[in-house]
Amino acid sequence: MAKLYFNYGAMSAGKTIEVIETAYKYNSRGMKALLIKPSIDTKGNDSVTSRIGMSKEVDIVLKPDDSLIDYIKNYENLTCLVIDEAQFLTEKQVYELVIITKNFDIPAICYGLKVDFKGNLFKGSEALIRYADSLNELVAICDCGKKARFNARKVNGEYVYDGEQVLIGADESYDPLCETCFLNKVLIPHSKEFQKILKRG
Numbered sequence: 755m756a757k758l759y760f761n762y763g764a765m766s767a768g769k770t771i772e773v774i775e776t777a778y779k780y781n782s783r784g785m786k787a788l789l790i791k792p793s794i795d796t797k798g799n800d801s802v803t804s805r806i807g808m809s810k811e812v813d814i815v816l817k818p819d820d821s822l823i824d825y826i827k828n829y830e831n832l833t834c835l836v837i838d839e840a841q842f843l844t845e846k847q848v849y850e851l852v853i854i855t856k857n858f859d860i861p862a863i864c865y866g867l868k869v870d871f872k873g874n875l876f877k878g879s880e881a882l883i884r885y886a887d888s889l890n891e892l893v894a895i896c897d898c899g900k901k902a903r904f905n906a907r908k909v910n911g912e913y914v915y916d917g918e919q920v921l922i923g924a925d926e927s928y929d930p931l932c933e934t935c936f937l938n939k940v941l942i943p944h945s946k947e948f949q950k951i952l953k954r955g
C-alpha cells in the first residue's frame with residue numbers, strides 16, 4: 755500500500771531543493787512524478803523556486819476548490835505525487851491524498867512548513883500530521899546554531915507577532931529560529947499571552 759509522506763521544516767530548511775530533486779530522480783528514470791503546488795503560493799507562478807535559485811515548472815497549480823482526485827484521473831501510469839508548500843493544502847485535499855495513497859496506491863510526498871510565524875499549525879500541516887504514514891523533519895539552523903523549528907516574521911527589520919497568517923509577496927521576511935530564540939526574541943517581547951503568564955510568575 756502506498757504511503758503519504760510529510761517532510762516538514764522551517765524556512766530555509768531546503769524543502770524546495772528536495773522537491774525539485776525528488777521529482778527529477780523519478781522523471782530522469784522514465785517514471786512520472788507529478789509536481790504540484792497550491793495556488794495560494796504565488797511566488798514563481800507556475801514553478802517552484804528554491805532560495806538558492808533552483809527552479810522547476812510544476813504540472814499542477816492547485817486551487818483551494820480543486821480536486822486532486824479529478825486531476826490524477828487525467829494521467830496514466832503515475833509513479834507518485836510530489837507536493838511543495840503543502841501547508842497550503844485544504845483539509846479536504848489532504849483527505850483526498852489519503853484516498854489516493856490507500857485506494858489508488860499512488861504515493862504522495864509532501865513538503866511544507868509545520869507552523870506559521872506565531873508558532874501555530876497551518877491547516878494543511880495539521881491534517882498531514884494526523885494522516886501521514888511518515889513524518890520527517892528537515893533541519894534549518896537558527897542564528898545561535900541550534901535546530902530552528904519556528905519562522906519569525908520580520909517587517910522593516912523588526913520581529914512582529916500580529917498580522918495575517920499568509921502575506922506572500924509582501925515586504926516581510928522570515929528568520930528560522932530555535933525554541934529559545936523564538937521565545938526570547940518574539941514571544942516575550944510581542945505576545946500579550948506570554949507577557950501575562952510571566953507577570954503572574
Ligand SMILES: [Zn+2]
Pocket residue numbers: 896897898899900931932933934935936
Ligand atoms: Zn536560537
